Amino acid sequence: MSVYKMKKSHNLLEKAKEVIPGGVFGHYKYAIRDTGPVFFSKAKGAHFWDIDDNKYIDLMCAYGPAILGYNHPEVDEAAKSQYGLGNTVSLASPVMVDLATTLVEMVDAAEWALFGKNGGDSTNLAVMVARAATGKEKIVKVRDGYHGATPWMQEKGRPGTVSSDANHVLTVEWNDLESFEEILVNHSDEIACFISSPYNHPVSRDNELPAEGYWQKVSALCKQHGIVLIVDDVRAGFRINLAGSNVAYGFTPDLICFGKAIANGYPLSALVGSNALKEAAEEVYFTGTQFFSAAPMAAAIATLLELKKSDAANKMNDYGKKLKSSLIETADEFGYKFIASGVPAMPYFRLAEVETKVHFSWIDECVKRGVYMLGYHNHFISTAHSEEDLATIIQVAKEAFTILKKNY
Ligand SMILES: Cc1ncc(COP(=O)(O)O)c(C=O)c1O
Structure with a gap:
């Protein structure tokens, strides 16, 4: 298998730097590697092509959204026909009511829904609703838990934030019930909410599932202390259940906060909640010029129906399990210990018992041969990933391990 060249991508990156700070910004910036692609030309199903015309099996799915694969025909058709009728108009569209109804029917804890664009809109709104409902200020979150880019969500000291942004944020360790209970007891009259992803998926570390009984105890403690329990399902939403x-x-x-996969890549996020918080949700000032765009809502309905029809969560789970066991077996053949943590549909990969640079080198060698992965972030399975893709991934993984054996 030949190794990809990425000349056009890196030439365009230099040009981009003249007109865009950093050339490419945000989380896409951190993914740029000297030997990896930077700009795509087209995408379809589980694949994208870079501007040097190299084809990749995409194990990132745009960091989650492409849950049914890129350019899914039913989803695109639903969006297209709504664009034909009108997208952002001076009135809300009935499709908004249809989407809220779909979510209320589909999501166990949902009795109402509100919509934004990015996951960060829904996590911000969730905290505002909790504050409005409780009259309390403090937010408890898990250390390294990511909820978006608003200053209160960022690590202290990041450029452009001020220390007071995080004044009301208290941090606990994942799965540590003792410290959680302690913080609640010490601050119960100040804490509005606990916000956490359903399992811990930090960057640059193995992902961790909840310990047996963890969520039951957390949930009971929140009830006992009058604290709103927020699940940030922006990343894992629709890939587990x-x-x-x-x-x-x-x-x-x-x-529950949703985003990413809700509309298969059309810009939309949602906050859903219980009737007990409906009044607070109505009182909070939450809006945006683009929040009422109807085409992404039509795309979301089509996405959710297709996910249900195709038993997608179980399929992605099975595929993720097969990918995990095949990679572990392949690594073992070459004498490497491979770890895949988190849930099967969102695996975080790590080559263990070697220096981090060896792990990153393995990822780079896979990317150069057409399997797009990241060394520090969990991956995403879609329903478009095929058995043929799996066979190619394993073949590429073997070539990458062969290179590692030579170089280290
Ligand atoms: C768990 C979680 N919450 C919130 C967000 C923020 O979503 P967005 O980037 O769409 O604002 C992300 C994004 O990665 C996320 O993974």
């Missing part, structure tokens, strides 16, 4: 990832772990939150 269509009814909400919390269902898989046997508990019911007050609010």
Whole structure:
């Protein structure tokens, strides 16, 4: 298998730097590697092509959204026909009501829904609803838990933030019930909410599932102290359980934040919640010029129906399990220990018992041969990934391990 060249991508990156700070910004910037692609030319199903015309099996799915694969015909058709009728208009579209109804029917904890564009819109709104409902200020979150880019969500000291942005944020360790209970007891009259993803998926570390009984205890403590329980399902949403990832772990939150995969790449996010918080959700000032665009809402309905019809969560789970065991077996043949953590449909990969640079080198060698992965972030399975893709991934993985054996 020949190794890809990325000349056009890197030439365009230099040109981009003249007119865009950093050339490419945000989380896409951190993914840029000297030997990797930077700009895509087209995408279809589980694949994209870079501007040097190299084809990739995409194990990132645009960091989650492409859950049914790129350019899914039913989803695109639903969006297109709504664009034909009108997208952002001076009135809301009935499709908004249809989408809210779809979510209320599909998601166990949902009795209402509100819509934004990015996951960060829904996590911000969730916290505002919790504050409005409780009259309390503080937010408890898990260390390294990512909820978006608003200053309060960022690590202290990041450029452009001020220390007071995070004044009301208290941090606990994942799965640490003792410290969680301690913080609640010490600050219960100040804490509005606990916000957490359904399992811990930080960057640059193995992902961790909830310990047995963790969520039941957290949920009971929140109830006891009058604290709103928010599940940030922006990343894992619809890849574990269509009814909400919390269902898989046997508990019911007050609010759930969705984003990423909800409309298969059309810009949309949602906050859903219980009737107890409906009044607070109505009182909070939450809006945006683009929040009412109807085409992404039509795309979301089509996405959710297709996910349900195709039993997508189970399929992605099975595929992720096969990918995990095949990669572990392949690594073992070459004498490497390979770890895939997190849920099967969103695996975080790590080559263990070697220096980090060896792990990154393996990822680079895979990318150069057409399997797009990241060394520091969980991956995403879609329903478009095929058995043929799996066979290619394993062939590429073998070539990459062969190179590692030579170089290290
Ligand atoms: C768990 C989680 N919450 C919130 C967000 C923020 O979503 P967005 O980038 O769409 O604002 C992300 C994005 O990666 C996320 O993974």
